[in-house]
Each structure stands twice: as structure tokens, then as C-alpha cells.
Amino acid sequence: MPPVPSRAALVALSASLAAAGLAPSLRADDDRDDDRDEDRAARTVRPSRDLRVDIAVSPGATAGGTATVDVIVRNVGRRTERDVQVVVCAGDLSSEPLFTSATSVPPKQTRTVRAKVAVPAGATALAAGAWLPGDGMPGSNYVRVSLSGSRLAYPAAGGATWAAQCASCHGAQGEGSSKGPRVRGEDADEIAEVVRKGEDGMPRFVGIDAAGARDLAAWLADPSVPPVTPPGPDPGDIAPTWDGGVRDLFAAHCASCHGGARPSARVGLDTKSRARKDAQSALSAIEAGSMPPAGPLPAETVAVFEAWVAGGRK
Numbered sequence: 001m002p003p004v005p006s007r008a009a010l011v012a013l014s015a016s017l018a019a020a021g022l023a024p025s026l027r028a029d030d031d032r033d034d035d036r037d038e039d040r041a042a043r044t045v046r047p048s049r050d051l052r053v054d055i056a057v058s059p060g061a062t063a064g065g066t067a068t069v070d071v072i073v074r075n076v077g078r079r080t081e082r083d084v085q086v087v088v089c090a091g092d093l094s095s096e097p098l099f100t101s102a103t104s105v106p107p108k109q110t111r112t113v114r115a116k117v118a119v120p121a122g123a124t125a126l127a128a129g130a131w132l133p134g135d136g137m138p139g140s141n142y143v144r145v146s147l148s149g150s151r152l153a154y155p156a157a158g159g160a161t162w163a164a165q166c167a168s169c170h171g172a173q174g175e176g177s178s179k180g181p182r183v184r185g186e187d188a189d190e191i192a193e194v195v196r197k198g199e200d201g202m203p204r205f206v207g208i209d210a211a212g213a214r215d216l217a218a219w220l221a222d223p224s225v226p227p228v229t230p231p232g233p234d235p236g237d238i239a240p241t242w243d244g245g246v247r248d249l250f251a252a253h254c255a256s257c258h259g260g261a262r263p264s265a266r267v268g269l270d271t272k273s274r275a276r277k278d279a280q281s282a283l284s285a286i287e288a289g290s291m292p293p294a295g296p297l298p299a300e301t302v303a304v305f306e307a308w309v310a311g312g313r314k
């Protein structure tokens, strides 16, 4: 069965979010020694970073014609061979797929999947996504290019990153709040600079790269583009143990703010020992719907956290 498009879109976007949601990095001036080992461990939890995807479109591709598209997938994970799902869509990954396929990619290797697609009339861009089916946190990536081959920003993904990482301080649409200034219309270079360096009251986000900053800028230029809020890992795939996937749930929904050397509210949820320690208050906040700030988690996801705590936080 080919994957359904909405799932592809959500999964791809969830990966962009997760990539953007790495714990704010250490600042040299306020490292805390006792956190160093845990931070090292936290940095290895990057399931979404296992894949890189790129797309090359044959010259001369036009709307209404056919195009040869190479989707280039690299497994940057260290150990395991990955079964990767690949999808190509017109415009955006939320549209009906033009092509789907699966390929197996050994660690540190690259595979190219070639697709001949019929480009719909009116299309101006092609998008490719790749992800790992059944992974607690689907590792994946996405890229969007114009028919002439130049890269485009991905505003819907920028909106998703914004909602999860930035809105709690800068307002839902960048209008500003008591915790952060108005940033509507901020350009990509400025965003890249600020997230890399951090400023007073503003954490660093090492997971947001230049492409992520372009996505954010594209969305801030037009926040009417609906952000796609990714579902995070599918709770149905998750056993209520840390390694069974609870780690991935915390990584997807909490660790971007509750990780690293200065976790929000001093609640660390990025390593097993920290999460075990703060499990009860974490669960209360989840059940009350006060965390994550982007909005209450679905009931099935809450149930996994409840089962983990009830089962002894294993």
C-alpha cells in the first residue's frame, strides 16, 4: 500500500519540527558541570536526523509535461540499515503523491530513487519527502524546489516549527507578547543569526539551520498559511517504556524546551534519569493540558505517558 499523502506530509513536517526542536545548546558562560554527561546523552537522541533527502529535477520540466526526478536519500545514522519511504508531490507534500516508493539505505550510504512523474498543469514546484515507517519518531526530511530546480522555502513547515518553538514567547503569529518582541516580517538571515546565537531572554536553537530559517521567514511573511501541526510519533506504535518510545514522545513534544543546560522551569525531560525524576509533575502538566504550550496532546498520547508512570517509569 502506498502511504496516504496526509501522513506523508505530517511525517515529513514532524521531522522538520523535531530537527528544529533539539534542545537549545549550551552557552559557554553558563554550563553546569553536573549536566554535561546528560547533555551529551541528549544530543545522541536525534532520530529525525537519520535521513537527509535531496531532489534533482531534469532540465526542461514544465507544468502539464513529464519530469524525471531523482530523490537522493542519505542515511546519516550510525548503525542500522533503514527502509525508507519516498514520496514526490506537486507543490507541497500535503498534495496527492505523484510517486511513492521504498528503498533500503545502509548506514552512511546514499541511494537515488528515480521517478518519472506527470507534472500537473499549473504546478510551479515539486516536493520530495523521505521517512522511516514504524520508527517511534519518524526520521525523515523534505525538500521543495521550483520546476527549474531552485530551492524554495516551505512555509507550512515554518509555521509548524513556529507553533511549537517560538509562539509561546512571540505570539501565535509573531505579533509579540510580554515574553518576546514582535517579529513579523523578520528576514531569514536575521532569524538564522538570532537562533544560532540566542539573545537575552531568547534561547539558542541549534537544530534550526539556514533552510529552517528560510521556512520560518516565509511563514512569518504570511502567517495565514496554515501551519501543519505534526502529530509526533504514532502512540499506537509505542510501548510505555523509555526505549519503547517514551523517549521519542518526550523528544517530540517536550525536550526542545526542557532539555540542555537550562531547561525551562528546571524541568529536564531529555534524558531518562531527568524524566524519571520529573515524571510526576510532567504527567500532571500533560493531563491538565497546560503543557506543551502549543496545546493539549491527544488522549492516546497522554495514555502512553500515564502507562509509563504507572508502570514504574521503566
Ligand code: HEC
Binding pocket: 162, 165, 166, 167, 168, 169, 170, 179, 180, 181, 182, 183, 186, 190, 191, 194, 195, 199, 200, 201, 202, 203, 205, 208, 216
Ligand atoms: C523563551 C522565550 C523565547 C522563545 C521560545 C523564542 N524567543 Fe525569540 N526572542 C525572545 C526575546 C526575549 C527576544 C528579545 C531579545 C533581545 O532583545 O535581546 C527575542 C528576539 C528574537 C528575534 C530578534 C528580534 C529583534 O527585532 O531583535 C528573532 C528574529 C527571534 N527572537 C526569533 C525567534 C524564533 C524564530 C524562535 C523559535 C525558533 C524564537 N525566537 C523563540 C524570546 C524568545
Ligand code: HEC
Binding pocket: 164, 165, 166, 168, 253, 254, 255, 256, 257, 258, 264, 265, 267, 269, 281, 282, 283, 285, 286, 290, 291, 292, 293
Ligand atoms: C515551547 C517550549 C515548551 C515545550 C515544548 C514544553 N514546555 Fe513545559 N514549560 C515551558 C516553560 C517556558 C515553562 C515555565 C513557564 C510556565 O510554567 O509556563 C514550562 C513549565 C513546565 C512545567 C512546570 C510548571 C508546570 O506547569 O507544572 C512542567 C512540569 C512542564 N513544563 C512539563 C512539560 C511537558 C511534560 C512537556 C511536553 C509534553 C512540555 N513541558 C513542553 C516551555 C515548554
